[in-house]
Amino acid sequence: MNLQSKLAILADAAKYDASCASSGAAPRNSVGGRGMGSTEGMGICHSYAPDGRCISLLKILLTNFCQYDCLYCVNRVTSNVPRARFTVDEVVQLTLDFYRRNCIEGLFLSSGIIQSPDYTMEQVVEVARVLREEHDFRGYIHLKTIPDASPELMQRAGRYADRLSINIELPTAEGLTALAPEKDSAAIDRSMARMAVHIGESRAARKEQAAQAIVSMPQSRTTRRACAPLFAPGGQSTQMIVGADATDDRTILATSARLYGVHRLRRVYYSAFSPIPDAARALPLAAPPTVREHRLYQADWLMRFYGFTHDEIVPPQQGSPAGMLALDVDPKLAWALAHRERFPVNLNTAPRELLLRVPGFGVQTVDRLLAARRVRRLRHADLARLHVPLKKVLPFVEAADYRPGRALDTADLAAQLTPPPVQRSLF
């Protein structure tokens, strides 16, 4: 099989993984090196596919042969998709070639499980090792680790990779048992915990080292200590499939909150279950629930940047189907409509936490309001200048020359702020 066909098969096999981020790596460049590559903190999306998703990394599987039978997965052992396997060198050369053309930020490598978890993980780590050690590649590397692989391999993976991830796959342990019989949620949890420890230790070691000054003898040359080794400086992330089983949004967000809180994950990706070629019988064959996925990401942002806790975003008894986020309004507006007693928020006196709860205000807007009110009293006209969605914001705030009056109490406020239903496009 030639490289073109292998690439086609193994890119097809990898596209259901939502993560493509190339951010969070320690800043470095290729000045003084033998190879190429740099990371400057912010990720770069080198292209976009027609599905609107960013193409930042070369996202492929080392092989899509797999002994597991996870029903939601296109590469499960019982699927009839064509199979292929890259050699280590083929992946290395592809990465370097695409990088040289400035098409990618680096590599995101994952793999089906062949022979054994350890054997597979070893192959994946070997690709990263060749890139880093033989080619002095300084671009981004994200490795998908295999939960059952040995801790030593995981340790080696963390030395080479900027980010590691393990897919939690489904929000509940029961879901995982039902749909992915070979996967073990306890093992996934253990691996995440172990990774979190390594990441934390490496960070602490570097911090401690930076804090200690080196005392040198008078007139000696100033010396620098070698840095403590890095371990996945970009942290770890995971992915959850949404809509393959009946789990509600409340449970999904509770799982995410636990992952962020306990394992210090950088990102949880939500992937709307998408019809795959040659799908299993047990799963819903329908268009992917992308709106739901979008609402989950919004809710995720509310937890990470807006000070919301997971259980206040979807209260148990709220929403038309209980435990689900509303699809027609965003979760922040839904929360505000359900908690009108907390509004209006005074733009000139409210603390940051309250401003962050105003529908239509982003983190940047809030920071600009805070900076502005140090030098002036905020007025209605100032809001217009900030390019915020006025219709959405105005019922919930008051300014020096503006009060919402009874707008908050009107029964049809929700209806006014809900966008009219649009017919889904046929094409």
Place this chain on the structure above:
Amino acid sequence: MQRQTITLDHPTDWPGFRTAARALVQAHVLPQRVDWRCQADAAEDLFAPEPHGHNALPPPAPDAPTLRVPPDFVHLCEQLILHRDPARFALMYRLLWRMAQGGTEAEAARNDPLDADRMLAHHMVRAVRRDMHKMHAFVRFRPVVEPDGQTLHMAWFEPDHYITEANAGFFIRRFTQMRWAILTPDASVRWDGQLLHTGPGAQRSDAPPPDAGEALWLTYYRHIFNPARLKLSMMKKEMPTRYWHNLPEAALITGLAQTAHERSAKMVEAEATVPRRRIAASSPRSQPAAGAGSFHPNAASRITRN
């Protein structure tokens, strides 16, 4: 008071602007009395005063203020000057002049994020930064073999603003050991592995055509797309169509979008297939390798072709 016309050497002449602006502020020249232009504009303008080597700058007033501006402002201006809007010089001078006046005017110009001039400046800087970021992302190098046998990676790019030279550092840091050149309509930069050479603008025909190696990238692009999630509006927002003609993969978009619905409808309608386990199950926690349940990729691929 007569009008002052300041002619800068080139569109991003930051030292020239700085010298002139400092002298003008210290001579109390009001912003509305200064016309800013670059030599290129002056050459096109029939009625422009004769360009001369040095601008006749007024002497400082006896009570000239000492000019102190926040470092942030200098940083802002260094990026603002890269914007293509000819009004950028006047905006920078107006902000500087207001900062030098003291009182509430200066306070607003320095610290009020809702001040109109400041908002405009920040808005323009965001456009410049976005353009720089898009250049990091969308420059596509193609290899050309040079007479000495070495490979030069060349790219053609059309930025919105005058960012080419300011952006070269990114490519130097990333591709230090490579020889590369980026050609744009305004300027060209070339890195020989040691030094950066800057040159005049170029034409698209100066850059190499697609090469055979690009085919792998196109294959990847075609296959990483999930037809069940077609969302062109999102894609166009992040990758505006004005960049498409310089992106090799963009030629595939129309075709992929047109067949997407058909492909995903087929996946939804297709009967679920009868599962066929071709590789014997093995417990994930059992010891790996040999034994009846072991798996060999070649064996499996042979069965796949049945």
